[in-house]
Amino acid sequence: MRRFLTALAAAAALTTAPAFAQGTGKVEVLWLGQATFKITSPTGKVIVIDPWLKTNPKTPAAFKDLKALGKVDVVLVTHAHFDHVADAAELAKLNDTKLYMPPGLGGTMASLGLIEADRAPGMNKSGVVSPIGPDIKLHMVRAEHSSEFRWQDLATGKTQILPGGEPVGWIVELENGLKIYHTGDTGLFGDMRMIGEVYKPDLVLLPIGGNFTINANLGALAVREYIKPKYALPMHYGTFPILAGKPEDFAKGMEGSGVRVVVPQPGEQITF
Template identity: 55%
Template sequence: MIRRSLLCIAAAVAMLSGCATTTTTSAVPQPQAPGQIAAGKAEVLWLGQAATRITTPGGKVIVIDPWLVTNPKTPAAYKDLAALGKVDLILVTHAHNDHLADAPALAKRNNAPIWNGGGMGQALVSLEMVPPALAQRFGKSGTIMPFGPNGVKITAVHAEHSSELVWKNPATNKDETHYGGEPVGYIIELENGFKIWHMGDTGLFGDMRMIGERYKPDLVLIPIGGHFTMGPQEAASAVRDLIKPRYAIPIHYQTFPLLRGTPAEFSAALGVTGTSVIVPEPGQKVDF
């Protein structure tokens, strides 16, 4: 398990006050039963690109944008979907293959519904990628409580991107492009009140300030690769000027040559702020 304090950007590139103030005295969690973590804690496992597994303080497992099997950044062990363990719910931010790819297979393997806040679900059903029971829908600014009234709250929020769904027709063996809904991000409020904003793929937009002020995320998982999303400078502006979270984990970078942004560039552009930047390697876990 990697501590937040050990994952702050190295001193050579860090100009962050957050790294200097992060506690280093938290106790090592005791071994837990599968799917459980220490009381009051959340576990975030990043698996490359935007793929993320969140284990909540109540033991619920949420997987976001599971592109794993063909993802060059995903550790070999996690290219077997069984390695994720039990999955209770899947969130997909948009229909591009590097976010949706393994969601249908993971949903059917675990009988876990795919929730999407941008209108993708009907396409998944129409193309018979999943049965209707495994494609649940809501909309931007809508909030769901999928595990009951005292459980996790998930709100779909705006993202500035596109969402084409490219599907290989088994009858013709040719790719077809279908409506994939609208891109979204998700604010995930855990049972203990800790809030995570998985931003999916997005460019910089001014209403990030409004979303930050309304939902007050503690942690943002923010794309920094550039070309298709924010680059390091835009992501730094979003964090420093608009959202101001306690923690930021950069995602969606250097998976392909076009995604040139790096965590070091992000940290340098961010400058001195109250946000601690955490940079796990794919397959490493961070607890909060």
């Protein structure tokens, strides 16, 4: 069953899919732990963001085999840390599709032979691409984090710290007008207000774990005061003890905002 936390109650069931002004059709959002999402558009196009599945302790066993995702049409990455990029190259090659990631990270991965250069086309913040059809737009936006790429040299056994570009977020704009904002691992920054005003996302996916990212209280502030979506889904918490943020604290911080907080379990799909 889908689970939701709202400002009016600790949990409430949504019995019908949300309606959006433009177009018709359903959008499926599957959370697979940490910051990994599979988004299926109304016409069946599949977008995977920040794939870390094979060694992710929160990913259900059924999805640790990348083939279990089915056909993937495009892969997006927000930054170079292992828990966001670990399975990205393999997934893109498995599906013979493109991998979009921060500028600089693609060059590093290509130089190491992890991915072909033409499979990782370049773009930068404020860029927009439509690689899987003109009605699906992928906007790259700012995030406030770090993005070093750790690589173990198999010949020496030593770990190298290599350029990973700057961290980013993604606005996924779908055929029916629904806009999903995946913030990546971000801290609080003022331009979240600008992103909210310019892109007007309906659903925001944001970390609440704290320590490495925004925490539950600051995440609620960002959503309530800056982004102002219809729905918010907390992520990147509870995977390790240090990611101590709790969704109930995030929901409490949203009281009175009118934003509905969606709290699935890893492997649970939400339909919009």
